[in-house]
Amino acid sequence: MVKNSFLWIVFIYALCVVCPENVFSHGKKAKALPHFKEGVTKVSENELFSIEMVTDPVQPKTGKNKVKVYLHDADGRDLEDAKVELEIWNKDKSLLSLEKTKTREMGQGEYIIRNVIYDSPGKYELRVRVTKDNDIDRARFDVEVR
Numbered sequence: 001m002v003k004n005s006f007l008w009i010v011f012i013y014a015l016c017v018v019c020p021e022n023v024f025s026h027g028k029k030a031k032a033l034p035h036f037k038e039g040v041t042k043v044s045e046n047e048l049f050s051i052e053m054v055t056d057p058v059q060p061k062t063g064k065n066k067v068k069v070y071l072h073d074a075d076g077r078d079l080e081d082a083k084v085e086l087e088i089w090n091k092d093k094s095l096l097s098l099e100k101t102k103t104r105e106m107g108q109g110e111y112i113i114r115n116v117i118y119d120s121p122g123k124y125e126l127r128v129r130v131t132k133d134n135d136i137d138r139a140r141f142d143v144e145v146r
Helices: 002-018
Strands: 040-043 050-056 063-072 083-090 102-107 110-118 122-132 135-145
Touching: 040 135, 050 122, 050 135, 063 083, 063 122, 083 102, 083 110
Parallel strands: none
Antiparallel strands: 040 050, 050 063, 063 110, 083 122, 102 110, 122 135
């Protein structure tokens, strides 16, 4: 009994050492895939997606704005049919915006988020949450509003 337990532990240890680090997850990790010089690209927290954000206007202003988000999966393919949500956190006031943003998929991994409202100049954190099938991941982007 002890011998079998020991062999089982050795087998599991060897599996963890020999196999890639993500053998028990999706396997691939996303890489940042920037497309636009005015955009900011990040890999999502769990490394499932590449997320590029382009603010519109490029220099965000107080009031209504838009954000364009470009998504790719771990294989570098455009991420389509995903649910993209955005939260707006005013870092200066430590407040989460209650305004609801509206996301529209444009195709080829592009999503436009409207009704991005900044109530005053200052520092904001835009929190992007992406859901595709059973995968959920997020990224945070810092924005300076004038």
